Amino acid sequence: MVTPGFVDLASPTPMMRQRLFPPRGARSGHTHDPSRERPAKAGAEGATAPETLRQKDRGGDELLESRAAYAALTEGVIRPHRRPGKSLRSDDRGAREFRRSGARAILDNGPVTDTPESLRRTPLHALHLELGAKMVPFAGYEMPVQYPVGVLKEHLHTRASAGLFDVSHMGQAFLSGDAPDRALERLTPADVVGLKEGMQRYGLLLNENGGIKDDFMFSRLVGEWDLYIVVNGATKEGDFAYIGEKLSGVGSLTPKPDRALLALQGPKAGDVLERHSPGIDQLTFMKVARTTVAGAPAIVSRSGYTGEDGFEISLEGGDAERVARALLGEPEVLPIGLGARDSLRLEAGLCLYGHDIDESTDPVEADLVWSIGKRRKEQKDFPAGERIMAEAANGTARKRVGIRPEGRAPAREGAEIADKNGRLIGRVTSGGFGPSVNAPVAMGYLETAFAATGAEIDLLVRGKPLPARVAPMPFAPHRYKRATKPNTGATA
Numbered sequence: 418m419v420t421p422g423f424v425d426l427a428s429p430t431p432m433m434r435q436r437l438f439p440p441r442g443a444r445s446g447h448t449h450d451p452s453r454e455r456p457a458k459a460g461a462e463g464a465t466a467p468e469t470l471r472q473k474d475r476g477g478d479e480l481l482e483s484r485a486a487y488a489a490l491t492e493g494v495i496r497p498h499r500r501p502g503k504s505l506r507s508d509d510r511g512a513r514e515f516r517r518s519g520a521r522a523i524l525d526n527g528p529v530t531d532t533p534e535s536l537r538r539t540p541l542h543a544l545h546l547e548l549g550a551k552m553v554p555f556a557g558y559e560m561p562v563q564y565p566v567g568v569l570k571e572h573l574h575t576r577a578s579a580g581l582f583d584v585s586h587m588g589q590a591f592l593s594g595d596a597p598d599r600a601l602e603r604l605t606p607a608d609v610v611g612l613k614e615g616m617q618r619y620g621l622l623l624n625e626n627g628g629i630k631d632d633f634m635f636s637r638l639v640g641e642w643d644l645y646i647v648v649n650g651a652t653k654e655g656d657f658a659y660i661g662e663k664l665s666g667v668g669s670l671t672p673k674p675d676r677a678l679l680a681l682q683g684p685k686a687g688d689v690l691e692r693h694s695p696g697i698d699q700l701t702f703m704k705v706a707r708t709t710v711a712g713a714p715a716i717v718s719r720s721g722y723t724g725e726d727g728f729e730i731s732l733e734g735g736d737a738e739r740v741a742r743a744l745l746g747e748p749e750v751l752p753i754g755l756g757a758r759d760s761l762r763l764e765a766g767l768c769l770y771g772h773d774i775d776e777s778t779d780p781v782e783a784d785l786v787w788s789i790g791k792r793r794k795e796q797k798d799f800p801a802g803e804r805i806m807a808e809a810a811n812g813t814a815r816k817r818v819g820i821r822p823e824g825r826a827p828a829r830e831g832a833e834i835a836d837k838n839g840r841l842i843g844r845v846t847s848g849g850f851g852p853s854v855n856a857p858v859a860m861g862y863l864e865t866a867f868a869a870t871g872a873e874i875d876l877l878v879r880g881k882p883l884p885a886r887v888a889p890m891p892f893a894p895h896r897y898k899r900a901t902k903p904n905t906g907a908t909a
Contacts, residue, residue: 536557536559537557538558539583539586539737540585540734541677541738542559543738544738544742545560548564548752550562550564551563551564551754555755557586557650558585558650560583560755561583562754562755562756563756563757564753568757569852571756572757572760572761573853575753575757576683576853577684578683578750578751579682579685579686579749579750579751580681580682580683580750580753581750581753582681582682582752582754582758584679584680584722584729584758585676585678585679586650587653587678588652588653588656588657588672589646589647589676589678590646590648590657590673591643591644592635592643592644592660592664592670593642593669593671594667594668595667596667597643597644597668600667600668601635601644602793603663604623604659604660604663604799604800605622605799606620606621606780606788606789606793606805607788607793608790608792608793609635609644612636612637614638614639614640615705617634617703617705617718618634618703619632619633619634619788620634621633621780621785622648622656623780626800626801627805628776629774629776629778629780630652630656630659630776631656632649632768633647634718634720635647636705638705638716639706639707645731646670647678651770676733676734677731677734677736678729678732679729679737679744680722680723680728680729681744681750682721682725682727683723683726683727684726685749687726689747689749692747693740694711696708697717700718700719701899701900702897703720704900705719710740713732713739715732715736716730719897722758722761722762722767723758723762723765724765724894725896725897726896763858763859764852764854764892766819766860768785769847773860778817779801779808780805781813782808782816782817782862789805812865813865815843815862815865816862817861818863818890819858819889819890819891820845820876820887821856821858822883823884823886826857826878827848827857827858828876829845831845832845832859832861832877833845833877834874834885837873837875842863843863843874845859845861846860846861847860847861851892851893853893859885860890867887868887870887870888871886873886
């Protein structure tokens with residue numbers, strides 16, 4: 418029986434076996450085990466989706482494999498001008514609406530500023546082309562938006578099994594100095610000093626007024642003084658310049674542009690990575706370690722951007738393709754593009770910089786107060802700390818919330834939000850079809866008076882009010898592998 422959403426790679430589907438991957442025994446001493454091969458399924462057509470998506474909502478499949486996939490991309494995307502293609506027929510109104518809005522987003526995005534000659538490439542660029550990826554400009558790079566199986570199946574496969582993402586456009590760096598942790602606390606409200614060895618933490622990079630310049634991850638590797646930092650790809654040059662300027666004399670930032678970054682995500686990611694890095698499955702959520710993956714030195718954290726269990730794997734660029742091929746050679750793993758990455762993170766309720774958060778938003782409005790360390794809340798010793806903590810105590814005029822449109826029509830970024838009397842009260846910042854929940858989902862900012870779960874609102878789509886409700890996030894439950902507390906069995 419094929420797991421719902423799992424794409425069977427044992428049958429000779431496009432290039433995934435015979436043409437691309439060497440025999441298993443040739444990869445880092447990993448011996449081929451026929452028992453792990455999945456038997457071919459007659460007429461499987463490469464994937465098995467949940468019944469509701471295969472039948473009534475086939476339009477969603479067509480939608481996410483159409484040009485609307487481009488509209489789902491956000492962080493740093495420069496979408497090329499294209500003539501809108503022929504409409505695909507569907508009985509699913511949500512799919513039709515999303516498809517139309519996606520095509521319009523491509524046309525309305527403005528002139529292309531990056532030419533193919535000016536775009537950078539990750540170390541996996543040639544592999545993406547071999548795998549048949551559709552490539553698009555993204556954060557200054559030429560990146561895969563989807564592979565031949567399509568965005569919907571990539572999304573569902575990641576939720577059901579394991580998907581491999583190339584996120585090498587992200588900015589990696591090391592921060593050194595006499596006290597790099599104390600230095601970094603000048604720019605973020607996170608508790609950096611209190612971070613234990615072998616742990617990673619989420620942080621917000623704030624400007625002097627408390628606006629969010631970026632969100633990022635920082636790690637304290639075991640036995641190392643320097644902090645390892647990963648920032649968003651579209652903002653990395655500005656982030657690095659800002660950190661270097663503000664920490665001049667107390668810290669030194671060393672970017673690592675030659676490193677690659679892979680993300681292996683999904684409920685079977687631990688089993689897969691354990692075969693290529695024995696012992697790695699012992700890591701729990703937000704732990705990080707130096708190790709080897711398929712024989713290559715790597716920094717591995719148990720984290721990701723999908724809401725699923727998984728890992729992020731930092732490697733020297735020269736090792737990236739060999740490691741990627743080793744992981745893709747496992748029967749559970751499919752390559753996943755940026756289209757599914759965006760729909761996965763939206764279902765998980767995770768912010769996308771430049772859309773859900775930017776320098777016009779602060780941690781309280783963005784509902785990210787949890788990222789401010791307890792000590793930092795008390796001391797208020799971070800940019801605009803007094804104002805931000807007063808806002809946390811007394812309330813703010815607007816708040817980021819989850820939104821569930823009624824019916825099948827999704828609302829895309831920029832849609833205005835009104836109360837039931839027609840007064841404008843907010844704006845959608847991310848929106849689209851949620852394959853795992855089989856319904857449209859969105860997030861945005863509302864006046865706080867309307868931000869309670871269950872509040873009835875209207876989304877203005879082409880001037881027409883569409884009913885929706887404020888909904889809790891995440892839309893799809895997080896499934897991280899958290900540490901258990903000793904003697905209790907509870908998760909930490």
